[in-house]
Amino acid sequence: MKTFILSIAVLLIAGAASAQIRSVSIQASGLTCSMCSNAINKALKTLDFVENVKPDIQTSSFEISFKPDASVDFDKLRNKVEGAGFFVSKFIAVIAFSNVQVKANAPVTVGDKSFLFINAESTMLNGIKQVRLLNKGFVSAKEFKKSGLADIPGGQKLYHAAI
Amino acid sequence: MRLFKHALAIILVAACSKAGAQELFVFTEPASNMATHSIGLRLNNSLMNERVSGRVNYHLVPELMIGVTGKLMMHGEAFFSNRSRGLGFEGAGAYAKYRFISNDDVQRHFRMAVFGRLSANNSDIHQEEINLAGHNSGYEAGIIATQLLHKLAISSSVSFVKAGDNGSNKFVYGLQNSRAVNYTLSAGQLVLPRTYTDYKQVNMNLMLELLSQFNTGSGRYYIDAAPSVQFIFNSTSRLDIGYRKELAATLLRTAPDGFYIRVEYNLFNVY
Numbered sequence: 001m002k003t004f005i006l007s008i009a010v011l012l013i014a015g016a017a018s019a020q021i022r023s024v025s026i027q028a029s030g031l032t033c034s035m036c037s038n039a040i041n042k043a044l045k046t047l048d049f050v051e052n053v054k055p056d057i058q059t060s061s062f063e064i065s066f067k068p069d070a071s072v073d074f075d076k077l078r079n080k081v082e083g084a085g086f087f088v089s090k091f092i093a094v095i096a097f098s099n100v101q102v103k104a105n106a107p108v109t110v111g112d113k114s115f116l117f118i119n120a121e122s123t124m125l126n127g128i129k130q131v132r133l134l135n136k137g138f139v140s141a142k143e144f145k146k147s148g149l150a151d152i153p154g155g156q157k158l159y160h161a162a163i
Numbered sequence: 164m165r166l167f168k169h170a171l172a173i174i175l176v177a178a179c180s181k182a183g184a185q186e187l188f189v190f191t192e193p194a195s196n197m198a199t200h201s202i203g204l205r206l207n208n209s210l211m212n213e214r215v216s217g218r219v220n221y222h223l224v225p226e227l228m229i230g231v232t233g234k235l236m237m238h239g240e241a242f243f244s245n246r247s248r249g250l251g252f253e254g255a256g257a258y259a260k261y262r263f264i265s266n267d268d269v270q271r272h273f274r275m276a277v278f279g280r281l282s283a284n285n286s287d288i289h290q291e292e293i294n295l296a297g298h299n300s301g302y303e304a305g306i307i308a309t310q311l312l313h314k315l316a317i318s319s320s321v322s323f324v325k326a327g328d329n330g331s332n333k334f335v336y337g338l339q340n341s342r343a344v345n346y347t348l349s350a351g352q353l354v355l356p357r358t359y360t361d362y363k364q365v366n367m368n369l370m371l372e373l374l375s376q377f378n379t380g381s382g383r384y385y386i387d388a389a390p391s392v393q394f395i396f397n398s399t400s401r402l403d404i405g406y407r408k409e410l411a412a413t414l415l416r417t418a419p420d421g422f423y424i425r426v427e428y429n430l431f432n433v434y
Contacts, residue, residue: 030195030267030274032313032353035187035429038362038398039198042431057359060269083199083233087267140268 017099019110021072022128024064027090028081029140031060036086043080049073061090071112075154078137091138093161097125107158115161118149125163134160186309186316189391189403189423190372191347193318194274194309196262197230201431204228207240209297211407211421220418221245222297234262242284242297254284254329256295260307276307278322285330291415292376292385293326293343299334301326305345314353321346324376339380346375351393366395374407378414385412387419401427 028040037057044053044062049070054063066072074091081088100108102123107114115131136144136151138159149160186193197203205226213220223243230236238258243250257280264275280303282295293299305322326341328334334341355367372389391405405423412419 027269029269030265030272030311032270032311033187033395034359034362034364034366034398035395035401037359039201039431041362043198043200046432055362057362085196085198085230085233085262087265089267089269141266142268 017101019095019097019100019108019125021066021110022094022096023066024072024074024077024094025061025090025092026064026077026081026088027059027061028086029060029089030086036084039084040081040086043084044077047073047076047080060086074113074133074138074157074159082137087140088138089140089143091133093131093133094128095131096128100125113157113159115159117161117163119162129163132162134162186311186318186349186351187368187393187395187401188316188318188349188351188372189370189393189405189425190374190389190407191318191320191349192260192278192307193316193349194262194264194276194307195272196234196236196260196276197228197429198431199230199233200434201230201429202228202433203230203427203429205425205427207296208424209421210424211418213418215417219421221250223250224297236260240296242282242286244286244297246286246289253286253297254282254300256280256282270311270313272309272311274309274311276309277305278307278320279304285332287332288329288334290417291336291340291378291381291383292419293324293341293378295324295326299326300329301341303345316349316351318349318351319347337380340378342380343376343378346373346377348373362398366393366398368393368395370405376414381414383413383415385414385416385419386410389423391423399429399431401425401429403427 034057037055041053041055049066049072050064051067052065078088102108102117102120107116134149152158207224209222211220224240226238226240228238240256242254243252260276260278262274262276266273280295282300284300295301295303303322303324305320307320309318322345324343324345326334349372351368351370353368356364370391374387374389377384387407387409389405389407391403394402403425409419
């Protein structure tokens with residue numbers, strides 16, 4: 001009861017909870033050369049919600065920024081990497097949180113997406129956080145197998161995540 | 164020959180001295196494919212020294228490549244050569260490759276693919292060697308395995324090849340000798356740039372490939388070595404310069420040694 005009252009009080013004082021995806025950082029696996037990196041770079045740029053892609057060829061990484069108010073689709077980003085012939089080995093969403101309450105085993109909603117934080121206890125999220133996705137296809141096949149997490153089908157927009 | 168041996172030694176040393184290379188091989192295909200929705204245009208030029216006459220057999224093979232999905236790609240090619248008189252059209256071929264295993268990690272992978280090739284050619288049949296890239300009509304089916312280890316790539320393939328008649332030009336060496344097995348072993352090393360900063364940097368790869376055919380009917384064979392250097396410009400265009408040299412052979416061949424020059428341009432997300 002105490003916590004409940006406290007939560008209400010926090011909500012009243014701090015205002016409504018909000019969260020927004022600022023950018024995404026992807027590391028791809030299976031490539032070294034710049035032509036392969038360029039294939040991913042150009043494929044990512046074809047997505048209508050992507051504003052800019054900043055590649056780091058040396059580490060096979062891509063910083064992706066989005067158009068204002070665009071709906072960001074993580075599965076489409078992943079599919080572009082796989083369409084270019086490679087795989088996503090690391091997928092980090094940079095999300096700006098404001099008064100978002102995290103509880104164990106309860107998904108956090110950000111726009112049309114839900115995140116199940118596997119390592120977060122009850123906490124209040126504020127500020128810019130790096131959220132690493134752990135679903136199949138968003139980490140290496142080896143890492144997914146090792147994690148023992150259940151496979152969530154792509155269309156559900158529900159993601160296991162670490163913060 | 165001595166010069167060739169020296170060049171071979173230099174390339175071997177270069178390929179082994181650093182941990183690094185690429186798999187965009189010149190004389191063979193890797194298990195990886197092009198990106199989906201992309202198109203590649205190639206002009207393949209062979210300048211082979213005809214043993215008996217000493218003249219140069221020029222083969223021109225324009226090639227169109229299509230990335231159908233991330234796992235499937237198709238090639239279509241046309242065969243021209245000056246073997247008869249002037250530069251003439253002699254046939255066309257189709258090639259498809261499907262990647263069925265991908266064991267990927269950051270800057271490394273092990274991949275396997277199956278491929279098939281169908282060629283139609285109406286040129287005269289002048290050698291026992293079966294070559295579907297501009298000499299024989301026939302089909303080929305095989306398997307490729309490629310290991311990428313940061314800057315070094317190693318690839319191997321085995322395929323079964325069957326030659327038919329070239330239209331009215333019959334395959335004169337007998338049905339028994341119209342079948343062969345091709346083996347290839349390729350190594351490639353990324354030499355430049357040492358550190359990537361930009362897509363505009365020129366990439367240089369050194370490669371060494373061993374190409375072999377064993378005729379299942381006659382038991383005759385050839386083994387060639389094919390060193391090459393490759394430049395990649397703007398991360399879209401390629402220039403390959405290779406030299407193919409017979410190391411040992413019992414198969415009758417008319418022009419096994421010579422230069423191979425390819426220009427390639429890739430267009431991403433075109434359809």
